[in-house]
Amino acid sequence: MSEIWKLTLKEVKDLLHNGEVSPLTLVHEMFERIESQSHLNNFITITRERAFKSAEESWERIKQGNARALEGIPIGVKDLYCVKNERMTSASNVLRDFIAPYESHVTQKLWNQGAICLGKLNMDEFAMGSSNNTSAFGPSFNPWNYDQKLSPGGSSGGSASAVASGSCFAALGSDTGGSVRQPASFCGIVGFKPSYGRCSRFGMTAYASSFDQAGVFARNVEDTAIMMNNMMGYDPKDSMSCSEKPPTLDINKSIKGKVFAYPKNWMENLDKHIIKNWENCLQYLRDAGAIVKPIELMDFDFYLSTYYLLTTSEAASNLSRYTGVCYGSKKQESNPKYNATFELFGKEVKRRILMGVHSLSSKNECGYKLGLKARSIIKNDFMKIFEEFDAIVYPCSPREAFPVNKVFENPTESYKEDVFTVIPNLIGSPAMSVPSGYGGNGLPIGIHLMSKPFDEQILISTAIEIEKRANFVNYIKKFENDMNENNNSKSENSNLSNKTDSQYKKDVK
Numbered sequence: 162m163s164e165i166w167k168l169t170l171k172e173v174k175d176l177l178h179n180g181e182v183s184p185l186t187l188v189h190e191m192f193e194r195i196e197s198q199s200h201l202n203n204f205i206t207i208t209r210e211r212a213f214k215s216a217e218e219s220w221e222r223i224k225q226g227n228a229r230a231l232e233g234i235p236i237g238v239k240d241l242y243c244v245k246n247e248r249m250t251s252a253s254n255v256l257r258d259f260i261a262p263y264e265s266h267v268t269q270k271l272w273n274q275g276a277i278c279l280g281k282l283n284m285d286e287f288a289m290g291s292s293n294n295t296s297a298f299g300p301s302f303n304p305w306n307y308d309q310k311l312s313p314g315g316s317s318g319g320s321a322s323a324v325a326s327g328s329c330f331a332a333l334g335s336d337t338g339g340s341v342r343q344p345a346s347f348c349g350i351v352g353f354k355p356s357y358g359r360c361s362r363f364g365m366t367a368y369a370s371s372f373d374q375a376g377v378f379a380r381n382v383e384d385t386a387i388m389m390n391n392m393m394g395y396d397p398k399d400s401m402s403c404s405e406k407p408p409t410l411d412i413n414k415s416i417k418g419k420v421f422a423y424p425k426n427w428m429e430n431l432d433k434h435i436i437k438n439w440e441n442c443l444q445y446l447r448d449a450g451a452i453v454k455p456i457e458l459m460d461f462d463f464y465l466s467t468y469y470l471l472t473t474s475e476a477a478s479n480l481s482r483y484t485g486v487c488y489g490s491k492k493q494e495s496n497p498k499y500n501a502t503f504e505l506f507g508k509e510v511k512r513r514i515l516m517g518v519h520s521l522s523s524k525n526e527c528g529y530k531l532g533l534k535a536r537s538i539i540k541n542d543f544m545k546i547f548e549e550f551d552a553i554v555y556p557c558s559p560r561e562a563f564p565v566n567k568v569f570e571n572p573t574e575s576y577k578e579d580v581f582t583v584i585p586n587l588i589g590s591p592a593m594s595v596p597s598g599y600g601g602n603g604l605p606i607g608i609h610l611m612s613k614p615f616d617e618q619i620l621i622s623t624a625i626e627i628e629k630r631a632n633f634v635n636y637i638k639k640f641e642n643d644m645n646e647n648n649n650s651k652s653e654n655s656n657l658s659n660k661t662d663s664q665y666k667k668d669v670k
């Protein structure tokens with residue numbers, strides 16, 4: 162087996178576009194890699210037939226010199242995006258047998274550029290969670306220290322683990338309060354959430370509609386920019402879609418003279434490795450010619466409570482569509498009880514629906530409305546900060562990956578995992594996590610960057626500077642590289658690309 166899965170998206174793109182490897186070979190190799198990583202439980206559905214069909218089309222285009230931006234590149238898709246005629250479960254028993262009748266806007270954009278779908282990736286049920294252990298299909302695992310059965314983070318844990326372990330070159334996630342960034346931090350890869358409105362939500366399962374955004378995982382910043390450039394854009398089918406033309410993200414822009422803030426008061430009571438990593442990153446920015454200044458932010462509990470008050474309310478409203486009339490298992494269809502589907506939801510989803518119904522039905526001012534007031538205070542505060550600063554820098558998570566079955570003292574304790582990631586979703590900002598070091602257990606940790614709404618470029622420019630200086634070694638390089646990687650993969654690639662397409666098809670059967 163060749164080791165082509167170890168390459169970055171950009172490297173594989175160059176091989177494909179130069180005709181040095183056929184997309185059919187590549188897809189074949191990727192399915193072998195996925196098979197060898199099945200213990201990580203990252204894929205809920207494998208879309209084998211679709212992948213080979215797309216690969217054939219891509220090969221024809223490449224041969225004709227008509228390759229599109231992502232021609233032949235195999236990616237994974239979080240299982241809350243509709244991919245037409247494929248199963249879409251949102252990792253819930255409620256949608257276990259649901260076949261998507263239409264295509265999501267973001268996935269359609271990617272297929273239009275030639276990307277190939279390998280399958281649908283595991284996640285927390287309805288994207289509610291921070292560890293991937295609320296999935297009705299069992300948890301995904303982090304490839305780092307597999308014997309310890311660590312969480313890949315959540316809710317897009319399957320996507321993060323699949324990219325980190327080499328099962329796809331990039332993967333779609335979704336981010337309502339950190340579901341792209343925290344798993345990226347746990348798995349040692351890049352996770353990017355654009356501004357609210359940059360990517361269409363059409364065809365994505367709704368969790369909390371005023372927070373939900375598409376996002377992406379990749380192994381480095383360049384690959385992230387390539388993916389985002391093909392995902393962002395206006396969609397009339399999403400009423401909150403931004404009609405302004407999205408920027409083309411450029412990895413060569415300097416941050417010299419840019420001004421960064423860091424909330425100094427948050428340094429108290431943090432793990433010493435997390436603080437050290439944070440300080441190192443601030444130094445990288447100074448070394449790149451930027452100015453770094455401390456600021457003071459409110460206690461994180463304020464942001465967290467506002468987030469959970471609002472998102473549970475919106476979730477209760479969104480999930481009320483699962484009445485059992487249109488969705489639910491066959492057994493439930495014959496059940497005369499109108500709300501029989503409720504029994505199919507997992508514990509965490511039920512808890513959030515109940516909390517949401519409670520705050521939505523509160524007659525006084527302490528329910529949803531209170532949350533809205535708090536949200537506008539937070540927004541105003543941050544808009545003032547962004548008058549002076551280009552971006553804010555702080556840790557992505559208070560810790561490294563924890564065991565996937567970690568028992569929290571009480572269920573809401575687990576909500577504290579999101580302390581650092583909910584703010585951008587409250588104010589509609591873009592944000593990302595960049596792998597920047599290791600914690601006390603030698604596991605990856607990411608640094609979190611956020612900027613004012615619609616300034617995605619500053620994040621990419623900053624991330625590149627951190628990536629250059631941090632010397633972070635990812636899972637593939639650290640554990641899966643043999644010494645002769647380059648020689649092996651080059652000779653094997655050219656071997657494989659000598660095979661004819663019909664030989665590949667035979668191999669696959």
Ligand code: GLN
Pocket residue numbers: 288289290291315316335336337338339340341368472579
């Ligand atoms: N962990 C957060 C939650 O459970 C964020 C989830 C997400 O971004 N989808 O709400």
